[in-house]
Amino acid sequence: MKVLHINAGLEKGGGLFHVVNFLTQAKKEQADFELLTLAEGPVSKAAKKRGIKTTVLGSQSRYNLTSLSKLIKFINEGNFDIVHTHGPRANLYLSLIRKRIQAKWVITVHSDPLKDFKERGLLGKAxxxxxxxxxxxxxxIFAITQNFADILNEKIGIDKTKICVIYNGIFFHDNSKIARKFAHPYFNIIxxxxxEPxxxxxVLLKAIKKLDNPNIRVHLVGDGSKENYLKALARDLGISQQVIFHGFLTQKETSELYRKMNLAVLTSYSESFPLVLLEAADNLVPILSTSVGDIKKMIPNENYGFIAPIGDIAAISEQLDHAINTDPVALKEMAxxxxxxxxxxxxxxxxxxVITNYYRYLLKNNRSEQNGN
Known part of the structure; x- marks a missing residue:
């Protein structure tokens, strides 16, 4: 079974780690899987670093479609059985050439497709x-959560038989390989x-303000269109001294930062199955999340972490306060x-x-159709 994964290539967050980690596992399994990115960027660089067979198509711009004939040739001449796309741009390219390739085509839905372009006006609607x-x-279609599977079926009209629910995974490390935590004077939240909206x-910053606790420090890792707004909000709330903006960090740099963290917090309005919380847990940092996606699969009850309703500042503040006032030894045991x-x-x-079994299911059905069964 020969499989080609396709991604735009510019992703820096969870999508990057999902694709690269999966292909790394496939390499360990000696599977004949490879990667194609539409442009040179973080995904192709990370994949090549892991020794994953990677091709860069070389699209000149985000939605330049002149590369389609090149993509058709690559897929057909490569004799791929499955083409697996990640992200709207890769999905668009495959939809335009679907009838001209022999391979079966599957998509992983990493986020709510009805919200991906919500803040981009008319262009976003298009x-x-x-x-x-x-x-x-x-x-x-692979849906990262049951919630996304329900959206695909109930709101977009995709037949349930075409949808397979999977959950994100990571490479967990033995605890002996996790860098030792070091002492610090604050309760550090990452x-x-x-x-992005x-x-x-x-919501996190407003919940911190509500706590009125000068011993808290919030470490924001990442960049995006709302960075300046968040810095201004921290100033307006009078908590600038408690909020540290680290910008984008590599996985290694983030792991180093985890060494002084007491709690990892996610206050998203929409998520699939957040890799960042899996990574925090791998680094023995307890987790708190809003009730996004299938988060209760990750935090089954209060013995495993903290959950608050989406967008509820008071409830998030209450859960933060609960974590802060939990005995440090008990917090470590929870982690x-x-x-x-x-x-x-x-x-x-x-x-x-799970994914490879679904590939085989598709290919088996395809052979049955060709034999007239």
Missing amino acids: FTNLNLKALQKADG NVGRQ LKGQD KKEKNYLSQTFSMRNQYL
Whole structure:
């Protein structure tokens, strides 16, 4: 079975790690999988660093379609059985050439397709419609959460039989390989994510203000269109001295920062199955999240972490206060328990097996159709 994964290539967040980690696992399994990115960027660089066979198509701009004939030739001459796309741009390209390739086509839906371009006005509506049409043309779809599967079926009209639910996984490290925590005078909270409206960092800052606790420090890791707004908001709330903007950090740099963190917090309005919380848990940092996606699969009850309603500043503040006032030893034990649970349930190996089994299901059905069964 020969499989080609396609991504635009400019992703720096969870999408990058999802694709590269999955292909790294496939490489360990000696599977014949490779990557094609539409442009040179963080995804191709990370993949090449892992020794993953990678091709850069070389699109001149985000929606320059002159590369389509080149893509058709690459797929057909490469004799791929499956083409697997990630992200709206890659989905669009495949939707335009679907009838001219022999391979089966599957898509991973990493986020709510009805909200991906929500803040971009008329152009955003156009991109949303194009992506929805692409989803309807694919042979199969992986939904990162059951919530996304329900949206695809109930709101977009995609048949349930075409949808397979998977959950993100990461490579968990043995606790002996996690760098030792070091002492610090504050209760340090980390939020990792793009600074965009859906990520809800403004809600986090307002919840921190409500606590009125000068011993708290908030570390925001990431960049995005709302960075200046968030800096202004911190000033307006009078908490600038408590908020540190780190900008974009590499995974290694973020792991180093985890060494002095007491809590990892996600206050998003919409998420799939956030890798950043899996990574925090791997680094033995307890987690707090809004009730996005299938987060209760990750935090099954109060013994494993903290959950607050989406956008509810008072409730988020209350859960933060609960975490801050939890005995430090009990907080460390919570982190260990959470990691043990997640590492057994959401490993890259488990994700690889689910995805490859679905590939085989599609190819088996295809052979049955060709034989007239």
